[in-house]
Amino acid sequence: MTLLGRRVEYGISRSRRRTISITVGAEGLAVRAPNAARMRDIEAFLAEKARWILTRLDKWRDAPRAARLAGVDGETLCVAGEQLRLEVRRGARAVPREPGALVLAVRDPLDGAAVRRALVRSLKRIALEAFEPRAAEYAARIGLGPPRVALSSARSRWGSCAANGRIRLAWRLVHVPRHLADYVIAHEVAHLVELNHSRRFWSVVESMYPDVRNARRELRLAGATIPLIKGLP
Numbered sequence: 001m002t003l004l005g006r007r008v009e010y011g012i013s014r015s016r017r018r019t020i021s022i023t024v025g026a027e028g029l030a031v032r033a034p035n036a037a038r039m040r041d042i043e044a045f046l047a048e049k050a051r052w053i054l055t056r057l058d059k060w061r062d063a064p065r066a067a068r069l070a071g072v073d074g075e076t077l078c079v080a081g082e083q084l085r086l087e088v089r090r091g092a093r094a095v096p097r098e099p100g101a102l103v104l105a106v107r108d109p110l111d112g113a114a115v116r117r118a119l120v121r122s123l124k125r126i127a128l129e130a131f132e133p134r135a136a137e138y139a140a141r142i143g144l145g146p147p148r149v150a151l152s153s154a155r156s157r158w159g160s161c162a163a164n165g166r167i168r169l170a171w172r173l174v175h176v177p178r179h180l181a182d183y184v185i186a187h188e189v190a191h192l193v194e195l196n197h198s199r200r201f202w203s204v205v206e207s208m209y210p211d212v213r214n215a216r217r218e219l220r221l222a223g224a225t226i227p228l229i230k231g232l233p
Contacts, residue, residue, distance in 0.1 A: 003054060006054060009028060010030065011030050011031065012030075012032075013030070016035060017032060019034070020034070020041070020042060022045075022046070022049060022053065024057055025224070026224040065224065066227055067227045070112060071112050071115035072115070073109065078176075079123070080174060081178055084102045085100060089103060090108070104119060113231060116229055116230060120232070123171060124151055124171045126174055127171040128149070128171075130174065131151075131169050131185060134185050138182075138186045138189040139192065141208050142192075149169060151169060151170070151171040153170070153172075158170050161188045161192060168188075169184065169185065172226050175222075176219065176222040177218075179215070183212070183216070186205055
């Protein structure tokens with residue numbers, strides 16, 4: 001449809017919801033609408049929000065895009081807010097970490113699939129080593145012991161907390177700045193005492209991580225820059 005003289009494409013999903021809602025992200029404008037909503041009502045709603053929609057679309061258009069990693073020597077990637085150079089070496093043993101570099105040892109450095117598998121294993125190891133102590137620290141702030149932490153391969157859901165107290169964090173958070181990963185960790189730790197998103201829950205989050213609003217906004221932008229590794233969904 002046309003909004004303020006500008007052609008805008010959008011995707012629409014319908015469900016048993018009662019109201020129309022919209023989101024704007026890296027993939028563009030998305031509309032969620034009730035099953036019975038008429039298209040003219042949906043487009044009237046979009047027209048009312050036109051200025052906001054166009055502003056958000058422009059912000060996403062100008063935002064940095066995700067790099068695509070093939071897993072070759074010399075590529076760069078961001079790990080915990082630091083730009084690292086990927087070094088691929090022939091070998092079968094783990095290589096000690098080196099400043100400014102992420103070093104992978106593989107039997108055949110020309111085997112791209114093997115290099116990418118080694119890269120993911122290394123990133124997951126770094127992620128877990130970073131996330132576990134941070135989860136323990138945030139839990140201690142609200143009087144709890146260290147929670148059990150596991151990794152997930154989710155791309156859009158950064159974390160979850162089960163009723164049994166197990167926290168799962170997306171390993172791809174290793175690519176975002178540490179303070180943003182900390183926000184997600186604090187969020188999930190708060191679920192250990194409030195397994196909901198009530199006002200009490202957000203009060204617990206803010207007691208550990210006061211800058212919630214800015215972190216949520218930054219995380220949406222940072223999430224769009226997380227590298228895409230060839231061969232991974």
